[in-house]
Amino acid sequence: MTGLPTWEQFIHPVLAVLSTGETLPVHELRHKVTTLCALSDSQKTAKLSSGQPVAENRITWAVSYLNRVDAIERPSRGQYRITEIGHTLLKQYPVAITEKDLRALAKPDDNWWVRKGATEIIEDTAVPKANRLSDCTALDPIEMIEEGVERINSDVAAELLSMIQSREPAFFEYVVMDLLIAMGYGGTHGKGTVTRLTNDGGIDGIIDQDALGLSKIYIQAKRYGSTNSVHRPEVQSFVGALSGKADGGLFITTSSFSSGAVQYAQEVPSRIILIDGKRLTQLMIAYGIGVETKETVKVVRIDEDYFA
Missing domain, CATH: 1.10.10.10 (Winged helix-like DNA-binding domain superfamily/Winged helix DNA-binding domain)
Structure with missing residues (x-):
């Protein structure tokens, strides 16, 4: 070379x-x-x-x-x-x-x-x-490998967001469902429901939190461009849509949340989990949604017990 x-x-x-x-x-x-x-x-x-x-x-x-x-x-x-x-x-x-x-x-x-x-x-x-x-x-060799993997994951994460943002909003909602099911939600059979787009201002998805479906997670998914943040009124609207249905929910976006939205989510009595684009892609990579393993590196060391 x-x-x-x-x-x-x-x-x-x-x-x-x-x-x-x-x-x-x-x-x-x-x-x-x-x-x-x-x-x-x-x-x-x-x-x-x-x-x-x-x-x-x-x-x-x-x-x-x-x-x-x-x-x-x-x-x-x-x-x-x-x-x-x-x-x-x-x-x-x-x-x-x-x-x-x-x-x-x-x-x-x-x-x-x-x-x-x-x-x-x-x-x-x-x-x-x-x-x-x-x-x-x-850097020792292991650190060099970890640095390389981190760089690859960072690059893949950026491309994941770009690809999601280029698709229709309904596709993003299914991505969210696939991710939550991969994370173990949806009960034994991975049961999740994406609601009709006419409900987009409130709840986009519902998924079981336990195997029997006794507890449910309500989801709002916003596919925004990287410069278009989710602001407090949108989180407030989601909390309002949850009234009488659940004590909390999950708000996921491909962009970010404004400081006002984050503060409101922390202060409101309902438990609202906010996941921005960065955290979303980290989870997608961790749980294998939209990505595949290209190569596995095997690191070996001396087995001291063998030579004892």
């Missing part, structure tokens, strides 16, 4: 390929990027231990993070095109674009880039040390 660009070095070529304004499927985009970078056959076929081509993996990371800062957009599944932000980046950085340049465009709620002061190891351990963006020698 001598001379194979890092994922960061693929950022500029990805934008350059898309700069024509075409909408390209991801496989064609990867092909054009490898052609533009004049990768050799050995570089194109180099694989990780998992069997995935290294070049494809790194290009995919570049695409993912460009999409994360809205430099490119995905008009449909697996299709990408450049945005005005992407064109601006190419004009501002005509030779190369670094992760630091992208991090400057990170959204305020992008917890990975906002929280991390420096970049840790990225997609694979095959990146030469001289090409890494920061020194990871302070």
Whole structure:
């Protein structure tokens, strides 16, 4: 893999390929990027231990993070095109674009880039040390794996929200039901009900809390864009809809809750649980909703008892 660009070095070529304004499927985009970078056959076929081509993996990371800062957009599944932000980046950085340049465009709620002061190891351990963006020698191998998994989960979480927000509101309500059933609610047979959309201002779903259905959880699900927060009046409306039905409920959104909404939920006598987009995607990943396990890493150590 001598001379194979890092994922960061693929950022500029990805934008350059898309700069024509075409909408390209991801496989064609990867092909054009490898052609533009004049990768050799050995570089194109180099694989990780998992069997995935290294070049494809790194290009995919570049695409993912460009999409994360809205430099490119995905008009449909697996299709990408450049945005005005992407064109601006190419004009501002005509030779190369670094992760630091992208991090400057990170959204305020992008917890990975906002929280991390420096970049840790990225997609694979095959990146030469001289090409890494920061020194990871302070981390032991287990910490490096955990950092990598955290980064992957953060990226998947952002994409999960984007995909949910691109679907119709009714789909989000079924996602919520699937998640709660996966978490063990809905009784022995996973019994949940999504109410008619005409009731959208109050209760969107009902699910059993126990096996006999003696106690129920009432749910409100709001599929909002990341900039559209849920405010106090909407939570108040939900509490009003619960009157005479239950002492509490679950309010889930793909966006966030305003400070007024959070304060009201804490002070109201009814027990109201608020789950924002960040917590929602964490739960979806933890319970396998909308995601699948791509690879399992097996970590071994010496069995001292064997040699005793």
